[in-house]
Amino acid sequence: MEINLNPWQNKYFHGHHNVINQLDGIKGANSINNSLLFYGDYGLGKCTLAFRFANFLLSNHLGSFQEFKIVEDDIYNQISKLSTPNIHYIPDLDEKQNIIEIKIDTIRDLKNKLQTKTFNKTQRVVIIDSADSLNKSSFNALLKLLEEPPSQTLIIIISHNLRNLPDTILSRCIKFHFKNLEHSEIAQILKKSSLDIDISRIKEIYSNHITPGKIIHLFMHDFDNILNDFNELKNTNNKDIHSRALYISRKYSPKENHQSFIIFFEIFMLWIKHNAINLLDNMPINIDLLRLIRVWDNYNNKYIDLNTYNLNKDEFLLSICYELQKVKNEIK
Incomplete structure (x- = not known):
């Protein structure tokens, strides 16, 4: 079945x-x-x-x-x-x-x-x-x-x-x-989908509350490769960030890759969120946490404007790449 x-x-x-x-x-x-x-x-x-x-x-x-x-x-x-x-x-x-x-x-x-x-x-x-x-x-x-x-x-x-x-x-x-469904119900749905899905990497990013439909959607849109791209960007040094940012922009800005673009952006926002949560666990609130909150708010608003006014994806993606590099350097 x-x-x-x-x-x-x-x-x-x-x-x-x-x-x-x-x-x-x-x-x-x-x-x-x-x-x-x-x-x-x-x-x-x-x-x-x-x-x-x-x-x-x-x-x-x-x-x-x-x-x-x-x-x-x-x-x-x-x-x-x-x-x-x-x-x-x-x-x-x-x-x-x-x-x-x-x-x-x-x-x-x-x-x-x-x-x-x-x-x-x-x-x-x-x-x-x-x-x-x-x-x-x-x-x-x-x-x-x-x-x-x-x-x-x-x-x-x-x-x-x-x-x-x-x-x-x-x-x-x-x-x-x-x-939200029980883990056993999600497992049944994924088993009957006949798709060979390893959900461990998905759960690392999206947590345990992810839905079966979202899991299947991510799998069908090549989540593993998108996450690999994000991790390579995250690990890029300052010297190579320009070439890596151009690669990301060219790959994810075309209209035919819109779903991949959305997933890439979700991963970025969840990375910001996870870092903020980690800092929050180490009270008191510090300047790094406040910066992450501002970055999250800023890109949430930019994403809304991007969709509302059909703005340029290339510039948006380049901005994400450089912002990630700055955040990574500042919260070490």
Whole structure:
């Protein structure tokens, strides 16, 4: 048995029994709201469970959702090809898996599609993954849809961070919190993924709280080589820093390497954080700790500006390389 990495094709699911029981409860009481909100860290299976619940509803399964097993019938085959007219899926990823903004035209187009009757007069499900990528205008359009929901339509909104959603959206949804999985559950998921993943290096950087989806994402985007690049940069002496910085900039600035760029930046920020924590353990607070905090804040803001205004990645990466060298020299 292998887990398919696409949520709409995955027949297996592990963990989150509390969420499944909650969904069972509202289904059994015939009290399914028009809008549900699945929230929790990236990579916990929120979208996978959304498609699984959609399959459950479209199948008119008589048993409980807890007992539900996906079989390769016509409904699954349509869902696995994203071809069923009764599921509308709005992702925030392009064909190269880069995060994109969900614009108002996408929500307007969805609203027009939902004005038609459901196929075979059955339940219809909308999955928005994730609402974190909606802009102000598209949030307003979604709000109107939630205020006047079409009949027989369930809207499942996915969020990795509730702070990204306005209160007007939050107040109109039943919320389901996806908590961190147990280590045994993560191990089961990774085992069934059929990927040969050594998570020891990932845990060194991201700690033990990392999600299975994040682990798979890092593996699929060549985490080991990115970490090697970072470690080589970290170990570069002052004499060779310019050539190493140019190498990093040229490698990670192209658009096609955007996911690798994000991972490289995450490693840098986590390195700053880990050094700050180590200094914090050695109280009292000193100037090195304050400097690390300023660096973290500065690059967090720079990263936000980079994405907001589509700024130059080359300059950003060069700046990171030289900053790392300065920090490394100052906190020896």
